[in-house]
Amino acid sequence: MTAMAIAGTNRRERVTLGGRVHTELRELLMSGELAPGQKMSLRNVAEALGTSMTPVREAVARLVAEQSLEVLPNRAVRVPLMTRERFRELTTVRLAVEGYAVEEAARRRTEADLAAMRCFEDAFLAEARSPRPQAERAVRSNKELHFAVYRAAGLPTLVGIIEGLWLKIGPVLNLDLKVSPERLKTGGATEHHRRLVAAVEAGDGCAARSALVDDIKGAASFIESTGRLLDEAGPDLNRHPVGALAPEGETQPERDIATAHLGSR
Amino acid sequence: MTAMAIAGTNRRERVTLGGRVHTELRELLMSGELAPGQKMSLRNVAEALGTSMTPVREAVARLVAEQSLEVLPNRAVRVPLMTRERFRELTTVRLAVEGYAVEEAARRRTEADLAAMRCFEDAFLAEARSPRPQAERAVRSNKELHFAVYRAAGLPTLVGIIEGLWLKIGPVLNLDLKVSPERLKTGGATEHHRRLVAAVEAGDGCAARSALVDDIKGAASFIESTGRLLDEAGPDLNRHPVGALAPEGETQPERDIATAHLGSR
DNA sequence: TGCTGCGGTCTGTGATCACATTTAAGCTGT
DNA sequence: ACAGCTTAAATGTGATCACAGACCGCAGCA
Numbered sequence: 001m002t003a004m005a006i007a008g009t010n011r012r013e014r015v016t017l018g019g020r021v022h023t024e025l026r027e028l029l030m031s032g033e034l035a036p037g038q039k040m041s042l043r044n045v046a047e048a049l050g051t052s053m054t055p056v057r058e059a060v061a062r063l064v065a066e067q068s069l070e071v072l073p074n075r076a077v078r079v080p081l082m083t084r085e086r087f088r089e090l091t092t093v094r095l096a097v098e099g100y101a102v103e104e105a106a107r108r109r110t111e112a113d114l115a116a117m118r119c120f121e122d123a124f125l126a127e128a129r130s131p132r133p134q135a136e137r138a139v140r141s142n143k144e145l146h147f148a149v150y151r152a153a154g155l156p157t158l159v160g161i162i163e164g165l166w167l168k169i170g171p172v173l174n175l176d177l178k179v180s181p182e183r184l185k186t187g188g189a190t191e192h193h194r195r196l197v198a199a200v201e202a203g204d205g206c207a208a209r210s211a212l213v214d215d216i217k218g219a220a221s222f223i224e225s226t227g228r229l230l231d232e233a234g235p236d237l238n239r240h241p242v243g244a245l246a247p248e249g250e251t252q253p254e255r256d257i258a259t260a261h262l263g264s265r
Numbered sequence: 266m267t268a269m270a271i272a273g274t275n276r277r278e279r280v281t282l283g284g285r286v287h288t289e290l291r292e293l294l295m296s297g298e299l300a301p302g303q304k305m306s307l308r309n310v311a312e313a314l315g316t317s318m319t320p321v322r323e324a325v326a327r328l329v330a331e332q333s334l335e336v337l338p339n340r341a342v343r344v345p346l347m348t349r350e351r352f353r354e355l356t357t358v359r360l361a362v363e364g365y366a367v368e369e370a371a372r373r374r375t376e377a378d379l380a381a382m383r384c385f386e387d388a389f390l391a392e393a394r395s396p397r398p399q400a401e402r403a404v405r406s407n408k409e410l411h412f413a414v415y416r417a418a419g420l421p422t423l424v425g426i427i428e429g430l431w432l433k434i435g436p437v438l439n440l441d442l443k444v445s446p447e448r449l450k451t452g453g454a455t456e457h458h459r460r461l462v463a464a465v466e467a468g469d470g471c472a473a474r475s476a477l478v479d480d481i482k483g484a485a486s487f488i489e490s491t492g493r494l495l496d497e498a499g500p501d502l503n504r505h506p507v508g509a510l511a512p513e514g515e516t517q518p519e520r521d522i523a524t525a526h527l528g529s530r
Numbered sequence: 531t532g533c534t535g536c537g538g539t540c541t542g543t544g545a546t547c548a549c550a551t552t553t554a555a556g557c558t559g560t
Numbered sequence: 561a562c563a564g565c566t567t568a569a570a571t572g573t574g575a576t577c578a579c580a581g582a583c584c585g586c587a588g589c590a
Binding site: 018022057058061062065066067089090092093096097100155156157158160161164165168 | 283287322323326327330331332354355357358361362365420421422423425426429430433
């Protein structure tokens with residue numbers, strides 16, 4: 001019983017099973033469904049996805065290489081914890097790289113780019129104004145909007161770099177958004193988005209960068225205010241993960257979501 | 266016969282065999298010893314390195330993920346060809362990212378950083394002024410100098426991003442430097458380096474960026490002038506891997522035993 | 531009661547096997 | 561003698577096996 005027979009992977013495009021697992025874990029990380037500190041077992045992930053260990057190992061190796069996962073000295077694999085120092089560094093780099101991206105986007109955007117941006121902005125706006133906003137959708141719309149702008153810069157390499165940054169910072173960013181969805185209304189994100197899209201449309205790179213900087217800084221200061229970031233990585237914190245991917249004993253609700261999304265058999 | 270017994274990998278630090286292979290291939294790529302278009306066979310690489318296929322597969326998966334290698338639709342693995350369009354895109358991104366890095370470096374460099382920079386600058390200078398300059402050493406010194414500056418920015422994430430960029434553009438950059446070492450003297454690289462280090466030392470981020478931009482642009486225009494870049498990737502070029510950048514027929518002298526054994530078939 | 535060995539389970543890692551697909555040589559048929 | 565088909569070698573991919581080390585719990589001793 002090969003897993004190849006389970007999933008219809010005999011598509012024309014070359015999708016390796018390892019690539020599929022990589023994408024799967026990537027989405028889970030970006031959407032904040034895997035909390036920082038959460039430990040993962042290759043075998044459990046493989047079982048949850050209905051494959052063997054081999055593709056999982058390849059996917060995890062890739063994620064470890066791009067520092068979206070880390071392997072502890074004890075060989076345990078987990079979602080990296082985020083120290084305040086690291087968070088600030090990532091934010092600094094994001095400001096520089098994504099700021100440059102939106103400047104370029106303002107200069108080179110096409111009409112199709114603008115249409116995509118408006119579409120995702122509307123989606124985010126609708127979710128933020130909803131009486132019962134769903135963090136999941138808001139996170140996705142926010143991401144789609146940002147990357148619609150970044151893609152408009154016409155520099156695929158840069159988009160890839162930014163994806164790597166989001167993958168590193170996504171767990172903390174989106175986990176906190178899930179916990180406190182009221183930030184959607186009070187954070188001013190919708191206003192930043194409006195300014196960003198308008199500036200890109202007007203071709204004003206400077207204003208676009210300003211709007212993006214406000215957006216990023218706003219989210220960053222909120223995260224810092226939650227006090228969830230580590231001041232410094234204590235050695236004992238390596239021993240207390242938030243939870244394992246495969247629930248032992250009783251299953252927590254959000255872990256069920258993760259497992260449900262992982263299981264594709 | 267386990268390969269673990271071959272190499273003394275029982276160090277205190279956690280070095281997996283896959284990581285070792287990754288580093289090995291990474292160096293070969295950065296130093297331009299693997300020409301663009303060169304095909305690789307997992308089994309041959311494994312045999313050449315004295316390991317099994319598994320670590321090689323992991324390393325190649327990582328390199329493919331960061332687009333330093335690519336797998337063709339026929340599942341063949343090779344060093345990606347460089348189109349002119351892609352080269353220009355990478356250069357644009359490099360100008361933005363590395364330019365920001367040196368600006369930050371000028372602001373935050375310590376005395377230790379400056380010492381390291383001067384050290385590698387001298388090494389590069391000595392090699393460039395040598396009557397018989399060795400491309401290998403010059404390439405290494407150049408890289409060390411640049412990264413000494415980038416590290417001075419105090420943003421490890423940014424350094425990682427730049428490493429990824431160099432890994433993608435390294436094959437063409439350094440392969441051409443090997444073919445025509447006279448560029449060491451005529452390219453003005455030594456002058457750019459002097460200006461860069463001086464500006465960083467003086468804390469003048471603007472001048473530092475200017476020097477770096479000249480350095481990158483100088484090298485880029487030289488590469489473009491050689492005419493070795495592809496105008497557009499024709500579909501049949503997938504079948505003629507080595508021919509694009511490396512002359513086929515006779516094997517080049519620098520294609521040493523290790524490299525020759527690494528190739529497919 | 532509190533600490534210390536000690537065994538079993540589970541972890542990641544590397545090697546090996548199995549298979550579908552592709553590539554190249556060899557061979558047959560006119 | 562050459563085109564077309566067949567077959568054999570080789571490739572990447574996934575599954576499975578083997579193994580060293582870490583973690584956890586249980587028993588035994590002071």
